[in-house]
Amino acid sequence: MAGQTVTRAQLSEAVYQEVGLSRNESAQLVETVLNEIAEALARGEMVKVSSFGSFAVRKKGRRIGRNPKTGKEVPINPRRVLVFRASHVLKDQINGTLSKADSGTSIA
Numbered sequence: 001m002a003g004q005t006v007t008r009a010q011l012s013e014a015v016y017q018e019v020g021l022s023r024n025e026s027a028q029l030v031e032t033v034l035n036e037i038a039e040a041l042a043r044g045e046m047v048k049v050s051s052f053g054s055f056a057v058r059k060k061g062r063r064i065g066r067n068p069k070t071g072k073e074v075p076i077n078p079r080r081v082l083v084f085r086a087s088h089v090l091k092d093q094i095n096g097t098l099s100k101a102d103s104g105t106s107i108a
Helices: 008-019 023-042 088-094
Strands: 047-049 053-060 063-066 073-076 079-086
Touching (some): 008 023, 023 047, 023 053, 079 088
Antiparallel strands (some): 047 053, 053 079, 063 073
């Protein structure tokens, strides 16, 4: 299921069209929001966006993996990974069980 990628430029254009800020102000707003989300996650905080979902950083411990080509065991170092959990509203919207009038939001 290949789809298009939504870019920062497209998000900025959507803000420009919907909110009426200038293109530069729209681009700056998108950058500020994305930077704030990234900085909060880097600090280990959870980020919740109402009716969209939540982002969190999870710690994965050290473990032993296996090279699929050789079968040799390889240590995998501890790391932090980003996880996203979609809200029920977003899941319903994706699955088409919510009408646009029910969601209260529109996606451009």
